[in-house]
Every structure is written in C-alpha cells, then in structure tokens.
Amino acid sequence: MASRLKEEIKQSKPFSGIEQEALLNIHRTSSHVAHFLQQVLKKRGLTDSQYNVLRILRGAGPEGLRCKEIGDRMVSRDPDITRLLAKLERQRLIERRRDQADRRVVHARISREGLALLKAVDPTVEAGSKTLLSHMDSAKLGALIALLEEVRLTGHSMD
Numbered sequence: 344m345a346s347r348l349k350e351e352i353k354q355s356k357p358f359s360g361i362e363q364e365a366l367l368n369i370h371r372t373s374s375h376v377a378h379f380l381q382q383v384l385k386k387r388g389l390t391d392s393q394y395n396v397l398r399i400l401r402g403a404g405p406e407g408l409r410c411k412e413i414g415d416r417m418v419s420r421d422p423d424i425t426r427l428l429a430k431l432e433r434q435r436l437i438e439r440r441r442d443q444a445d446r447r448v449v450h451a452r453i454s455r456e457g458l459a460l461l462k463a464v465d466p467t468v469e470a471g472s473k474t475l476l477s478h479m480d481s482a483k484l485g486a487l488i489a490l491l492e493e494v495r496l497t498g499h500s501m502d
Contacts, residue, residue, distance in 0.1 A: 346358070346364060348364060348367060348368050348371060351371065352367075352371070369491075369494070376475065377391065379471055379475065380394075380468065380471070383464070383467050383468055383471060384464065387460060387463070387464055388434075389460070389464070391419065392417070392419065392421045392427055393427065393430070393431055393436075394464070395417055395418050395419070396413060396417070396424075396427060396428070396431060396437070396451075397431070397436060397437070397453055397457050397460065397461055398461065399413055399416045399417070400413070400437060400451060400452055400453035400457070401453050401457070401458060401461055403452070403453075404452075405452060406450070406452065407438075407450045407451050407452030407453075408450065408451060408452075409442075409448055409449065409450055409451075410424050410425060410428065410449055410451065411424075413428070413451065428449075428451050431451075431457070432451075434456075435454055435456045435457075436453070436454055436456055436457035436460060437451050437452065437453055437454055437457055438451070438452055438453075438454050439451045
C-alpha cells in the first residue's frame with residue numbers, strides 16, 4: 344500500500360523506516376490541527392499559547408496559579424511564560440499579583456475579559472474539533488488517544 348504521507352509531501356524515496364514514517368505522520372497531523380486552531384484564534388487576536396494559558400487559568404479558578412505551574416500545564420511548551428503572561432495582562436485578559444508571603448512568587452488568574460473571550464471562542468473551537476474528528480467513532484478516538492499517550496509516556500526524551 345502506498346503511503347498517503349509520501350504523496351502529500353511528494354516524497355519519491357522510501358522512508359528510512361516505519362518509525363520515521365509514523366513520526367512524520369504525527370508531525371504532519373499536529374501541524375494540520377494547529378493550523379486550524381491558529382486560524383480560529385487569529386480572528387480573536389490570540390495565539391495558541393495565549394489560548395492555552397487562558398484555558399489553564401479558567402480551570403484553576405479564582406486563586407489562579409504560579410507562573411511555573413502554568414508552564415508545567417501547557418500543551419506546547421513555551422520558554423518565556425513571563426512574557427506571555429505580561430502580554431495577556433496588557434490585553435486585560437489576566438491579572439497578576441505578588442504572593443504576600445514570598446514576593447518572588449507571582450500568581451496569575453483569568454480576568455472577566457478573559458472569561459468572556461473564552462466563552463466567545465469555545466463554541467468555534469469545539470465545533471472545529473468535532474468537524475476534524477467526526478468521521479471517527481468513539482472506539483477509534485479512544486484508540487487514537489491511547490496510542491498518542493503511549494508515544495508520550497513511553498517514548499524516550501530527547502532533552
């Protein structure tokens with residue numbers, strides 16, 4: 344069976360192995376999904392990292408989280424959480440405050456404006472998720488999730 348990926352990327356040579364083909368398929372699919380999300384968020388003036396932070400802070404509740412905790416929960420790692428938070432604060436989407444016990448610690452929480460923005464964006468993102476994956480039944484989606492988690496949990500870190 345001819346590889347659909349080889350056709351998509353117009354590759355004439357065989358992959359060096361099935362592992363390379365699998366990794367390139369994961370990367371290509373990730374890029375496809377990220378592009379969709381970027382198009383939706385761009386209309387609202389957000390990046391995918393900013394959207395991720397807002398979702399994390401919404402889930403954290405009114406107490407918010409420390410900068411490091413936000414970084415640990417990010418779907419895609421962002422090396423400069425402080426700058427990301429500063430931009431969201433300038434846009435009035437989050438609020439930051441120093442910890443009273445330890446002035447080095449900064450807590451961030453989502454603002455009313457941030458909550459309103461998420462409320463406006465969520466239906467489009469959810470509808471897009473369903474559109475992208477509607478051709479797959481629950482069993483296939485469950486298998487996909489399990490396989491992707493297996494790659495992350497058992498794969499060797501390149502760090």
